[in-house]
Amino acid sequence: MEEGQNLHPKIHCLTNPVSMRDTANVLLAAGGSGIMAQDPAEVEEVTSFCQAVLLNTGVPDERKFEACKLAGIRANALERPVVLDPVGVGASDFRRSRVRSLLEQIEVSIIRCNQEEACVLLQCLTGDEELSQKVLQKNRGGVESAVCLEETELEGLACCLGKACRCTVLISGREDVISDGNRIEIIPGGDRRMRRITGSGCMLSALCALFCGYGREAYEAAREASVLWKESARRAGIKADCGGKGIGSFHNYLLDAVEELCST
Numbered sequence: 001m002e003e004g005q006n007l008h009p010k011i012h013c014l015t016n017p018v019s020m021r022d023t024a025n026v027l028l029a030a031g032g033s034g035i036m037a038q039d040p041a042e043v044e045e046v047t048s049f050c051q052a053v054l055l056n057t058g059v060p061d062e063r064k065f066e067a068c069k070l071a072g073i074r075a076n077a078l079e080r081p082v083v084l085d086p087v088g089v090g091a092s093d094f095r096r097s098r099v100r101s102l103l104e105q106i107e108v109s110i111i112r113c114n115q116e117e118a119c120v121l122l123q124c125l126t127g128d129e130e131l132s133q134k135v136l137q138k139n140r141g142g143v144e145s146a147v148c149l150e151e152t153e154l155e156g157l158a159c160c161l162g163k164a165c166r167c168t169v170l171i172s173g174r175e176d177v178i179s180d181g182n183r184i185e186i187i188p189g190g191d192r193r194m195r196r197i198t199g200s201g202c203m204l205s206a207l208c209a210l211f212c213g214y215g216r217e218a219y220e221a222a223r224e225a226s227v228l229w230k231e232s233a234r235r236a237g238i239k240a241d242c243g244g245k246g247i248g249s250f251h252n253y254l255l256d257a258v259e260e261l262c263s264t
Helices: 020-029 043-048 062-077 093-105 115-126 129-136 151-165 192-196 200-213 218-243 247-263
Strands: 010-014 033-035 052-056 082-085 110-113 168-171 176-179 184-187
Touching: 010 020, 010 043, 010 062, 010 200, 020 033, 020 200, 020 247, 043 062, 052 062, 052 200, 062 082, 062 093, 082 093, 082 200, 093 115, 110 115, 110 200, 110 218, 115 151, 115 168, 151 168, 151 176, 151 184, 168 218, 176 218, 184 218, 192 218, 192 247, 200 218, 218 247
Parallel strands: 010 033, 010 052, 052 082, 082 110, 110 168
Antiparallel strands: 168 176, 176 184
């Protein structure tokens, strides 16, 4: 740990009820802690004593987006990093318009999303109708990605979105790709069962916020979170296979692996 870094960062997680418990637990396993204030009446105050903010827009309503806006603006004023997880942004016009509004009002350090969400965000920001047709005419995957891009397409998407949003982008999937519009990196590994864990992306977003809270530069924070999550999944898969265990055990082994890796 470098001098001056926070040993146990507090992360203000405006996350969704589906993944709230897992988000809190993965932060604890990794050495931080989450504070889950959601009401607009208190989010600015809570943000003021946290080291980073996670804006997860799953299960959205108007109050949720108002809370995200207030927390994000407060974090910007305090020069605290903000991670955006635009869950299911392609699912409705409501989500697209509100997430676009957040990006117009808040300076984001990292966007963590899946391939479909990245395509939708880029279309919203650039008005690329060809990209819109490619994504939105497919069977939408809800909060899961219905898009499967080739590696070169994925790298280009991450780079373009990073430039458009002026931030680091982490697009997670079978392989993660990270770009800030200039640098690009592919992170391999993991385990195919991650797609069967509800909230696995939400937990990765929380890890991005945690490493930002440690004081890492955004690109390095995203990279460190991705590498940790891929290796945790790999270890969980090996342990589940050795014991002949199912997806529930794999889920629990993920947290064990995060704790093991972060305690060494």
